[in-house]
Amino acid sequence: MALTTAGTQPSLGEVAGIPLPATTVDNWHQIQGFEAQSDDLLICTYPKSGTTWIQEIVDLIEQSGDVDKCQRAAIQHRHPFLEWARPPQPSGVEKARAMPRPRVLRTHLPAQLLPPSFWESNCKFLYVARNVKDCLVSYYHFQRMNRTLPDPGTWDQYFETFISGKVAWGSWFEHVRGWWELRNNVRMLFLFYEDIKRDPKQEIQKVMKFMEKNLDGAVLDTIVQETTFEKMKANPMTNRSTAPKTILDQSISPFMRKGIVGDWKNHFTVAQNERFDEIYRQKMEGTSINFCTEL
Ligand SMILES: Nc1ncnc2c1ncn2[C@@H]1O[C@H](COP(=O)(O)O)[C@@H](OP(=O)(O)O)[C@H]1O
Ligand SMILES: CCc1ccc(OS(=O)(=O)O)cc1
Numbered sequence: 308m309a310l311t312t313a314g315t316q317p318s319l320g321e322v323a324g325i326p327l328p329a330t331t332v333d334n335w336h337q338i339q340g341f342e343a344q345s346d347d348l349l350i351c352t353y354p355k356s357g358t359t360w361i362q363e364i365v366d367l368i369e370q371s372g373d374v375d376k377c378q379r380a381a382i383q384h385r386h387p388f389l390e391w392a393r394p395p396q397p398s399g400v401e402k403a404r405a406m407p408r409p410r411v412l413r414t415h416l417p418a419q420l421l422p423p424s425f426w427e428s429n430c431k432f433l434y435v436a437r438n439v440k441d442c443l444v445s446y447y448h449f450q451r452m453n454r455t456l457p458d459p460g461t462w463d464q465y466f467e468t469f470i471s472g473k474v475a476w477g478s479w480f481e482h483v484r485g486w487w488e489l490r491n492n493v494r495m496l497f498l499f500y501e502d503i504k505r506d507p508k509q510e511i512q513k514v515m516k517f518m519e520k521n522l523d524g525a526v527l528d529t530i531v532q533e534t535t536f537e538k539m540k541a542n543p544m545t546n547r548s549t550a551p552k553t554i555l556d557q558s559i560s561p562f563m564r565k566g567i568v569g570d571w572k573n574h575f576t577v578a579q580n581e582r583f584d585e586i587y588r589q590k591m592e593g594t595s596i597n598f599c600t601e602l
Contacts, residue, residue, distance in 0.1 A: 317455050325420060325477040327390070328455065334392035337400050341389065343424040346409040348431045348518065350386065353482045354415050354475065355445035356437035357500040359562075361514075362386055363534050363545050364503075365411055365433070368515050372526035374533055381549045389414040389422075393455075415476045418485040432493060433517065434486045437500035438598040439479050439587065440571030443469045445564065447574075450474075452559040466579060470586060480590040487596045501568050501599045507531050536566030569601040 320332030331338070343349075350365065352358040362382050370376040379385070389412055391399035403412055414421070425432075437445075446469065450459035456475055459465040472478030490497045496517040503510040508531050515522055522530075532538065539545040540563035547555055547562035555562060575583065 316457050319457065319475055322420060325417060326473055326475055328475055330392045330394070331390045334398055337398065338390050339422050341400050341403070341422040341424060343422065343428045343430050344408055344410065345428045345430065347428070348409065348411045348433060349425060350411065350413040351432055351434045351486060352415060353436070353442060353479050355442050355449055357435050357503065358413060359545060360503065360534060360539065361433065361435045361498070362413065363539060364511055364514055364530060365518070367530045367533060368518055368520050368522065369411065371520070371522060372529045374529070378544050380544070381547070382545045383547070383550070386411045386413045390416055417477060417482045418489055426493070429494060431517065432495040433514065434490070434495060434497045435500060436483050436497070438568070438600045440575065440583065440600055441568060442479055444571050444574045446474060448560040448564055452556045454554055454556060462574060483596065484591065484594055487594060499598065501602065504568055505602055507534065536563065539563060540566070568599070571600065
């Protein structure tokens with residue numbers, strides 16, 4: 308079912324009530340049939356939660372801190388995006404199938420839509436969560452510049468759209484809750500964007516341990532330095548400058564926009580903030596997850 312109506316607007320479809328890019332919905336059979344392998348590592352995020360950041364961290368760990376090896380391709384091509392489907396490009400599933408093992412893959416899918424083989428194969432999952440207010444702001448600016456997603460409208464309009472979960476990959480609340488509740492039942496490292504920002508060294512060490520990589524202190528320091536916002540913004544292999552303007556129009560808003568905790572304060576009105584806090588309380592009631600919204 309198309310969720311947008313405007314003539315030339317890119318449309319979203321739905322799978323089991325979750326809005327997804329229409330081309331992903333068209334390819335759903337292939338995505339659900341994906342055969343995960345036991346040594347796959349799947350990076351899982353709600354959009355705009357630091358996916359690119361954790362991808363670069365994971366790649367640098369995998370390449371033992373070799374910065375040149377991480378220049379081999381733009382970040383969006385290093386780890387197949389499982390549900391990516393934009394014919395005639397090869398789909399995420401096709402790219403993953405062609406990749407040598409052990410594979411690092413990525414997805415924005417909510418846990419309930421993941422191909423069953425990921426659970427059956429006992430894969431590793433690396434989930435990164437970002438506080439919802441900054442996620443909302445980042446997603447708003449991303450939809451302004453991403454030509455393949457519906458136009459977000461005004462800030463006030465998008466605020467309502469996001470709360471109602473009518474954005475690609477669905478409700479932030481359900482996504483984060485779903486993955487959080489699974490964290491002790493499967494091989495999962497659950498990280499927070501705000502923790503990586505506050506203490507990158509400590510969080511990168513957790514990722515190294517999870518990936519069973521023993522790298523020395525100098526390599527760890529290199530990874531910390533190479534994955535700062537400023538470094539990644541200046542790096543053509545991470546800043547998406549290689550993506551065509553017809554897809555990402557960075558003259559509207561850069562992909563590497565601000566990279567901070569607390570930008571929501573520059574967007575939310577006092578009334579929106581009060582209302583949002585109440586909605587958050589209701590939607591997240593009963594979960595033990597705790598976010599920090601300022602550093
Ligand atoms: N090295 C880094 N440090 C901090 N934030 C980073 C980062 N790399 C990317 N980001 C931020 O992560 C968000 C993009 O997330 P994703 O990769 O999941 O699409 C953007 O947030 P902002 O729009 O708030 O700046 C981007 O600036
Ligand atoms: C289909 C448009 C779209 C939306 C979100 C994307 O996520 S990411 O920026 O690659 O993480 C990509 C494409």
